[in-house]
Amino acid sequence: MFALYLRLVGARIRAQMQYKVSFWMELLGFGLVTGLEFATIAILYGRFQSIGGWSIAEVALLYGMVAVAFSLAEMFSRGFDAPFERMMQQGTFDTILIRPFGSFFMVLASEFQLMRLGRTAQGLLVLGYALAVLPIAWTPATLLLLPLTILAGTAIYTALIVIGATICFWTIKTPEVINVLTFGGEDATSYPLSIYNRWIRSIFLFVIPIGFANYPTALYLLGRTDPFGLPAWAAWFAPPIAALFCTVALAFWRLGVSKYQSAGS
Amino acid sequence: MRLYYEIGLRSFRRATTYRSAYIAGVLTNAFFGALRSFVYIAIYGAGGSVAGFSMSDAISYSWVTQSLISIGAGWIISRELMQSIRTGDVVTDLARPWNFYGYWLSQSLGERGFNLLLRGSLTYLIGVLYFQAHIPTPAQALSFAVSIALALMLSFAFSFIVNLSAFWLIESSGIMMIANVMLSFFSGFLLPIAFFPPTLAMIARVLPFQGISGLPAQIFLGQLTGTRLAQALLLQLFWCVALVGAGLLLLRAAVRKVVIQGG
Numbered sequence: 001m002f003a004l005y006l007r008l009v010g011a012r013i014r015a016q017m018q019y020k021v022s023f024w025m026e027l028l029g030f031g032l033v034t035g036l037e038f039a040t041i042a043i044l045y046g047r048f049q050s051i052g053g054w055s056i057a058e059v060a061l062l063y064g065m066v067a068v069a070f071s072l073a074e075m076f077s078r079g080f081d082a083p084f085e086r087m088m089q090q091g092t093f094d095t096i097l098i099r100p101f102g103s104f105f106m107v108l109a110s111e112f113q114l115m116r117l118g119r120t121a122q123g124l125l126v127l128g129y130a131l132a133v134l135p136i137a138w139t140p141a142t143l144l145l146l147p148l149t150i151l152a153g154t155a156i157y158t159a160l161i162v163i164g165a166t167i168c169f170w171t172i173k174t175p176e177v178i179n180v181l182t183f184g185g186e187d188a189t190s191y192p193l194s195i196y197n198r199w200i201r202s203i204f205l206f207v208i209p210i211g212f213a214n215y216p217t218a219l220y221l222l223g224r225t226d227p228f229g230l231p232a233w234a235a236w237f238a239p240p241i242a243a244l245f246c247t248v249a250l251a252f253w254r255l256g257v258s259k260y261q262s263a264g265s
Numbered sequence: 266m267r268l269y270y271e272i273g274l275r276s277f278r279r280a281t282t283y284r285s286a287y288i289a290g291v292l293t294n295a296f297f298g299a300l301r302s303f304v305y306i307a308i309y310g311a312g313g314s315v316a317g318f319s320m321s322d323a324i325s326y327s328w329v330t331q332s333l334i335s336i337g338a339g340w341i342i343s344r345e346l347m348q349s350i351r352t353g354d355v356v357t358d359l360a361r362p363w364n365f366y367g368y369w370l371s372q373s374l375g376e377r378g379f380n381l382l383l384r385g386s387l388t389y390l391i392g393v394l395y396f397q398a399h400i401p402t403p404a405q406a407l408s409f410a411v412s413i414a415l416a417l418m419l420s421f422a423f424s425f426i427v428n429l430s431a432f433w434l435i436e437s438s439g440i441m442m443i444a445n446v447m448l449s450f451f452s453g454f455l456l457p458i459a460f461f462p463p464t465l466a467m468i469a470r471v472l473p474f475q476g477i478s479g480l481p482a483q484i485f486l487g488q489l490t491g492t493r494l495a496q497a498l499l500l501q502l503f504w505c506v507a508l509v510g511a512g513l514l515l516l517r518a519a520v521r522k523v524v525i526q527g528g
Contacts (some may be wrong), residue, residue: 025439032443036450043460044308052307058385176289180296188300195307200299 004101008109016114024095028117036124041190044227050197058222061130063190065146065214067123069153071116072184077158079111080165088168093260104250105166136221140175145217145235153213153240154172157182159242159249161210166249168257185210194227207247267364269371276375287335294388296329301327302396316459322486325399328392329482330454335380336413338453338478343373344498346428347437359520366425368514373421373425381413405487407470409496412481413500420477422508423448431514432519447472453479473504516522 011156017023041063045056054062086238087093136142154244164178185204193215204211216235219226226232280287302324309320318326330338337343348367349355359365392398401409427444431437449455452474460464464518469475480497483489 019436022439024435024440025436029439029446033446036446036455040450040455041463043456043462044304045463046462047460048308050308050310051304052310174284176293177503180293184293184296184300187297191304191307196300196303200303265285 001101001105005105005109011111012110012112013114027118031118033208034119038122038126052192054192057130058218058224059191060126060132061218061221062192062214063128064123064125064130065150065153065217066186066189066210069122069128069150069213070157070182071119072150072154073157073161075113075116075120076109076154077161078113078116079103079107079109080161081111083107083110085164085168085173088172097257097260104162104253134222135230137223142221145220147226149217149235151212152238153210155242155246156210156213157186159246160185160210161251162249166253166256169260181208181210189214198228205230209241212241269367269408272340272368273371273375273378273498275508276372277379280376280379281383287380290335290375290380290384291387291391292352292421294384296333298328298331298388298392301331316457317488318457318459321397321399322488326395326457326482326487328389328398328480329485330478331392332385332389333381333413333454333478333481334419335384336377337424338416338452339449341424341427341441341448342429343424346425347431350428350431356523366509366516369425370418370421373424374417377417377420378460381417399486401485402487405485409485410490411480412484412498414502415498415505416477418505419473419501419508422505422512423477424474425507425512426515427514429519432522446472448477451475452477453482457482461525472507473481476501476504 012246045059049056051059084093087096095102096103099106160178160182164175164182167175167178187197187210188200189204189210193204194209196204200263201211205215212234215226216232217238218224219230219232220235224232305323309315309323312320333339335342345353349358360366361368366486374482389398391401396467408439423444427440430440434440451458451469451472453469454477458469458475458479461469469479480489480501484497
């Protein structure tokens, strides 16, 4: 199964490389996107010394974790974005259903965006800076928690993307609301959750748990306390919450597939 | 002339029918406006002013730019022309008895006019109600109206040029990405240009994009008055003329070199 995934993904990458000019333009474009996005944050950091009581390096820790998790999720699960929407609109999803592998697997393998690694690299650099500068006590626990949280974060964002795609089964086009939650959420959680009001915090912790991709772990690593009472050890809940959220997403996907009525062709 | 007015009117009316789309749009824009506001509140903390922006200025600025998304302030919002080029429908459009550029211009003004009036003002209203966004004086509102009219034209002119690139490029996602990031960053949409470090600020000042978001927003907040206001409006006008001219030239070149896909 994994070998098949690699084959399909490899084919996608080779297909993308066929249009050389376009590929490099996209790479350049995306490089510019991440570069200027980061410049935006860097400029803000430069002008202002702290954000809600968090120093620049501490915010960089948050930003780095989210950037890596989100970019990895994007790299893997973009099949659930435009390709899936096209399948819905053009009725080609039926061909997926008759394949010998699950529809989820087929949609997942239909796209693989190598260029998202540009964002991952940027995230790792920022994370590296943060870890180098911050006085974090490295114990086996903290050493384990960081990569574990990032993996959990990747899973949570992937699940969110899948949920967004599943709504397509009913609405044909992905509603703008999902972009608010993925991109808006990623943007919002790049800053400490303590700066937002109760609504936003609750949504990003308990409804769409992307807050768990970085915030409690940052609290734990930095030995900070959350002014709203979220305990730092909640960071250890990131993996089980990610697993739960993924289960929900998968169940929702299965529901969507079962209710799917082809547009007919 | 009457024809283009009718085209614009129809485009305006068509935009009014997508009710769930613009309600979702208002909520989306308002959500991001709220996020930005919270970040500025946390950043400014005790208060103070940076590069001429107090906390309330920065918050209001974010709400203005969010409200302008629907006129194309943040990224290119219309790909219809590009799609008509991909499908080959553009050939029939070019053969019609009216001016091609004029058609797209009127259609765009109609749609964006509606977006501005409804979606834009509702978004800003939320900012006023929940984040005490700045309420303009009559003078500021008037100069803003002039500025935004120019911004609408400028935004369309730029969008037209980028869409037209489909005549020459097989795949446009790369150029779209580059165009959008240049627009969102250098227009002052993501951050006020006043915050930029000197080199980036200089680049922003020689590019046309500030006329789409940054300048109108500053005029709205009353940061540009007197001669500086006149200079800003003239700059917008200059870029309008330049980009419309460039668009027309490119259109002529495109018509000569039509490559049809599909059909």
